[in-house]
Amino acid sequence: MTSPTPQQPRSTSQPTHTTEPTDVSQQAHAPHAPQAPAAPPALYEETRIERAIGRLFGRATGRALAPYQTAVIRIGFSATWLLFLLREWPHRLTLYGPDSPWSLDMARRLLDANHAFSMLLWSDGRGWFECVYLMAVASSAALLLGWRTRTMSVLFMLGVISLQNRSVFIGDGGDNVIHLMSMYLVLTRCGQVWSLDARRAKRARAAAEAEAAAAGEEAGGEALDGAQTAAHMPGAGRGRDLTGIVLWAVLGLALAVAQLTGSYALLWFDNGPFPHIGWSLVLWGLWAAHALWWAVQRYAPGEPRTVLDTLTKLAHNGALLVIMVEVCLVYSTAGWYKIQGSRWQDGTAVYYPMHLDYFSPWPALSQLLGSNGLMVMLITYGTVIVQVAFPFTLFNRRLKNVLLVIMICEHLSIAFLLGLPFFSLAMIAADAVFLPTNFLTWVSARVSGLRERLFPRAVPAGPDGGPGGGEPPARTDHGGGGHTLVG
Amino acid sequence: MGPRRYGSGAELTAWVYGNGAGMQSYGDESRPLAALSLPSRIVIGVAACAVAVIVAIHLAMMFLHVAPQNTLSKQQGSLISDYVYPEYEQNWKLFAPNPLQQNVAVQVRAQVRAEDGSSRTTDWTDLTARDGRAILHNPLPSHTEQNQLRRGWELFVNSHNAQGRPIGTRGELAERYIRRIVMFRMQGEWTAAGGRVERIQVRSRTAAVSPPPWSTEKISDKPVYRVQPWWQITSADLPEGANSQ
Structure with a gap:
């Protein structure tokens, strides 16, 4: 805790971050520059390793990194799952419900063996199925908008894994990505920007600051943790967060009922997402954490709040790292296994999927594209090169961005050409964790500008409004933090 | 501070x-x-x-x-x-090491016992071709069309040995899954004129995707059939069976 702070990169990033060629150089050099004047011959010279560890610690505890990237993947995955659920609405009973050829009885036999979690096993009734499906739809929509983000991310995860584990054999790669990411998202503060929570927090902060200015005291503190946002503002604390409390109580009650009726998979120490941590422990733990956070905001805004806040940031940053590495694993695996395939070597691989009955919604177009041998070869080789190279290009900002554009374009064409829109959307959402902050804030400004023009004065809050809108300009410096890591 | x-x-x-x-x-x-x-x-x-x-x-x-x-x-x-397992299971060998180079079609027929006691065998119906027709010119194919039968058959093949015997519980479940997919899709059609499906037979037709036009490769374009034995249909294989527990 006694090392150069992560503060320096931020102060330098303000003027430089538009021109900075690489993240790495910024990370590596920025702390030294300001440190020189600040720390003349010190009594104790830290070793480089100590300094590196200190810097890492500072970054991990300093703030919830990459607010824009986490927001964009939150929006991406929830939108993909929401659109998928809505598209499958007419088929929902066949896919996950009582009309599925994979009967609930068969699902039970499989899940008894592999211990996967699914709320759908709690009851055989059609009513319960409809409840869970609707809950999945509603929580996706709420997560998309960033309403009570932390709570909704838990419900979103429960919806995703309940439905997917119920009928595990109708999913594809896209479902797999959403499954994993829905679990990781629970641990992130993915509603820091572009969310209703952020808007609410900003309003609360503005009110608090106005109040504080009037009272002559300093206003501070921020956090965007779902159910507690409004309550934890020192000034706004007086306004009760009734919605949050009701939501918390209702969900607690629901969980208690499920627990007491001995529902499937609600065990304390077995068959959970981590060794020796059961789903009961996870869900009750999350529930208790919300209460703790709320209580700390309200009654102990000093040190306890700082500690909890720091723990939350640690979890966020850890999960963010896992998400980023996971995306790299996807591309590495996809790329490295392809290298071993004879069709990827002889440059014809791309031709084949386009001629499979299940993946050719536009046969004439597939025929046309598949008729040019040179082009097929270039796309085949290009795909492998991009997938293998991607993780390594993260060390070079410009190259990474070029590859991101290529991969997103490739996924868009897969969406259309192979008839895999939801798979492609999920992959694009996963890619988005590496989008540069500059680009994301630019898009944000464009969107709010467009909205201003389309609906002038429709929202009293002005440019900081809805989920697609801009955010407090002051928060861009937080983006600067994310920018050095992933942007 | x-x-x-x-x-x-x-x-x-x-x-x-x-x-x-x-x-x-x-x-x-x-x-x-x-x-x-x-x-x-x-x-x-x-x-x-x-x-x-x-x-x-x-x-x-x-x-x-x-x-x-x-x-x-x-x-x-x-x-x-x-x-x-189970929650972090993943597979990113997308079209790797080699993309699938054959179209596998699942075809079915049934033995229907009419009300007068006579029995008839239906013609083969290509369920995969029906999926294909549903996907054709469809920008948003449903999982019911694109994944259900395709992945169900994959499961079936992977959970059966070369002699066509089921491997473990998975094999049994997979067999039942296929029977149920077939019955859910075909029962109405087969019993439109009354009667009841007694047995069904499933076969797969595997046809290689013809090599690209510029390729000199020679691949047999003769489809390979793998015919499964006749399967008895029980009430557990029928759509109503799903609700009767």
């Missing part, structure tokens, strides 16, 4: 405060960590270590799960699969 506002001006003061003495401050922190009491700092320190360890373990498990079989994953196979 540290900056409590969000302008960049305050941050300049922040790093001035954050000097070598270990005074740290962060933009969205109401108090710098170094100013916390010892227990708080211990809690944060321990949590940071725990997060680092958990992340490292998790990523190692994910890596070993998706990587090819290697020295470590052979040694620790059960440890890895205990951790990974």
Whole structure:
């Protein structure tokens, strides 16, 4: 805790971050520059390793990194799952419900063996199925908008894994990505920007600051943790967060009922997402954490709040790292296994999927594209090169961005050409964790500008409004933090 | 103490405060960590270590799960699969090492017992071709058309040995799954004129995708049929069976 702070990169990033060629150089050099004047011959010279560890610690505890990237993947995955659920609405009973050829009885036999979690096993009734499906739809929509983000991310995860584990054999790669990411998202503060929570927090902060200015005291503190946002503002604390409390109580009650009726998979120490941590422990733990956070905001805004806040940031940053590495694993695996395939070597691989009955919604177009041998070869080789190279290009900002554009374009064409829109959307959402902050804030400004023009004065809050809108300009410096890591 | 506002001006003061003495401050922190009491700092320190360890373990498990079989994953196979399954299972060999180069069609026929006691055998129906027709010119194919039968048949093939015998529970479940998919799709059609389906037969028709026009490869374009034995249909295989538990 006694090392150069992560503060320096931020102060330098303000003027430089538009021109900075690489993240790495910024990370590596920025702390030294300001440190020189600040720390003349010190009594104790830290070793480089100590300094590196200190810097890492500072970054991990300093703030919830990459607010824009986490927001964009939150929006991406929830939108993909929401659109998928809505598209499958007419088929929902066949896919996950009582009309599925994979009967609930068969699902039970499989899940008894592999211990996967699914709320759908709690009851055989059609009513319960409809409840869970609707809950999945509603929580996706709420997560998309960033309403009570932390709570909704838990419900979103429960919806995703309940439905997917119920009928595990109708999913594809896209479902797999959403499954994993829905679990990781629970641990992130993915509603820091572009969310209703952020808007609410900003309003609360503005009110608090106005109040504080009037009272002559300093206003501070921020956090965007779902159910507690409004309550934890020192000034706004007086306004009760009734919605949050009701939501918390209702969900607690629901969980208690499920627990007491001995529902499937609600065990304390077995068959959970981590060794020796059961789903009961996870869900009750999350529930208790919300209460703790709320209580700390309200009654102990000093040190306890700082500690909890720091723990939350640690979890966020850890999960963010896992998400980023996971995306790299996807591309590495996809790329490295392809290298071993004879069709990827002889440059014809791309031709084949386009001629499979299940993946050719536009046969004439597939025929046309598949008729040019040179082009097929270039796309085949290009795909492998991009997938293998991607993780390594993260060390070079410009190259990474070029590859991101290529991969997103490739996924868009897969969406259309192979008839895999939801798979492609999920992959694009996963890619988005590496989008540069500059680009994301630019898009944000464009969107709010467009909205201003389309609906002038429709929202009293002005440019900081809805989920697609801009955010407090002051928060861009937080983006600067994310920018050095992933942007 | 540290900056409590969000302008960049305050941050300049922040790093001035954050000097070598270990005074740290962060933009969205109401108090710098170094100013916390010892227990708080211990809690944060321990949590940071725990997060680092958990992340490292998790990523190692994910890596070993998706990587090819290697020295470590052979040694620790059960440890890895205990951790990974069921919730972190993943497979990113997308069209790798080689893309599928054959169209597998699932075709079915039935023996229908009419009300007068006579029995007839229907013609083969190509369920995959029906899926294909549903996907054709459809920008948003449903999982029911694109995945249900395709992945169901994959499951069936993977859970049966070369002699067509089911392997374990999975094999049994897969067989029942196929019967149910078939009955859910075909029962209405087969029994439109009354009667009841007694037995069904399933076969797969595998046809190689013809090599690209510029290729000189010669591949047999003769489809290969794999015919399964006749399967008795019980009430558990019928759509109503799903609701009657």
